[in-house]
Amino acid sequence: MGKPYHHGNLRRCLIEKGIEIINTEGEENLSMRKLGLACGVSGAAPYSHFNSKEKLLEAMQEYVVERLMKKMNAAIETCEDKDSTEVIMKMGKEYVIFFVENPDYYSFLFARANLKIDLTMGENVDNTPPFQLFIENAYRIYRKLDYVEEDIKYGIVSMWATVHGLAAIASMKNVTTDFKWEEVLERILK
Amino acid sequence: MGKPYHHGNLRRCLIEKGIEIINTEGEENLSMRKLGLACGVSGAAPYSHFNSKEKLLEAMQEYVVERLMKKMNAAIETCEDKDSTEVIMKMGKEYVIFFVENPDYYSFLFARANLKIDLTMGENVDNTPPFQLFIENAYRIYRKLDYVEEDIKYGIVSMWATVHGLAAIASMKNVTTDFKWEEVLERILK
DNA sequence: CCTCAATCTAAACGTCGTTAAGATTATAAT
C-alpha cells in the first residue's frame, strides 16, 4: 500500500540515479529536489545523507573514479610481461576509451576538480576522496613499471598529460572525426 | 550629478568585469544581477545586450580566446626560421603558460565547451564563435609548418593533446610541484 | 521637434541550494 516512510537505501540510490541523470539530461539538470523526487522521497531528503550538493557530487565522483580505476587495473592484468610500454599503452587506452564512451564524465570529474598533487612524491596530500584514489593508483602503477625515467615526476606527468589531453579533446561535444582515438594514442606514444 | 540613465559602454563593461569576477571570485560567483550592479546598472540591464547568461559567457570566452590566440601568434613571429619544431615548441609553451598564469580560464573555456571540430579538414563546421576562432587558428598555423605528417589530422591532434593535457593538469587547483611546466613540455616534445 | 528604436528600471515568476521544526521509524538499552 503506502510506500514505507524510510527508503532503505537512499544514499546509494541518490548516487546512482544522480549519475544516470548526468548521462541522460546533463549535469546542469541535476538538482537536489529533482533527484530526491526521482528516488521517491521529498526534495529535502538528500540532505539527511549529504550536507551539501558538493558532497553528493563528490560521492558521485568517487563512484565514477572507482569504475575507471577498476578498468585500468584490469587492463594491466592482461599484460603478459610487465613490460612498461605495454602497460602504459593498455592503461592509456583504457583511460581514453572510458571518457570517449562516457563523454559527460570528463567535465563532471575535472571541471570542479580540486586536485592536490604532490609531484615531488612526498607523502601525499589531503585530496578530496575521489582524487585521493586517483592519485594513489597512478603512483602505485608507475612504481611497478620496469622502465623508470631518471626523474619519476616527469615520467608521470608526461604520460598523464598525453592521455589526459586526448581524453579531454575526445570528450568535447560534437567532435567529428573518422579515426578511433586508440589509434591516435598508439601513434603518439609511438 | 546623478549618473546618466544610459551606461554608454555596458556591453564591453559586462564582458571585462565578468572576466574580472571569474578571476577574483570564481565562476560560481558570477551572476547576471551582481554583474549588472557591478557595472552600475540594474540587475536586469544585461539582458538588453545578451539574451541569456550563456550568450554572455560565450562573449567572454571569445574575449579570452582572442587574447590566447594573439599570444600564440606573437610567439610564432619570434621564430627566426620557420622550422616546425621551434614553432610547435613556442606555441605549446605559450598555450601552457597562458593557463598556468590564469588557472580559472581552463575550465571556464572548456568545461562548457561545445566544440565542433571537423578533423577531416573539410570546410569547417558551425562552432560557437570563440572556438571557431580557436580551430581556424590551429589549422592555419599547422598548414604553415615545414614538417607535415603523412596524415595531418593525427599531427594536429597529437600536438594539441599533449599541450592541452599539460594545461589541464597545470590548471588544476592546488597542484604542488617544484618544476616549471615549460620544462616538462620541452621534455615531452623531445 | 517628433518619432522610433535602443537602453534601462522595477517587479514578478518559478527554480534552485539550504535550513528549520517537527513527524516517523529503526536501534538498542533497560
Next chain:
DNA sequence: ATTATAATCTTAACGACGTTTAGATTGAGG
C-alpha cells in the same frame, strides 16, 4: 516489552538565481 535515542524523512520557508514583462528614459534621424 517499554522506552529513550538517533537516524531518516516531510513540509514550509528563506534568499539568490535566470529570466520575462511592462513601462520609463534617452539618443539618433527625419
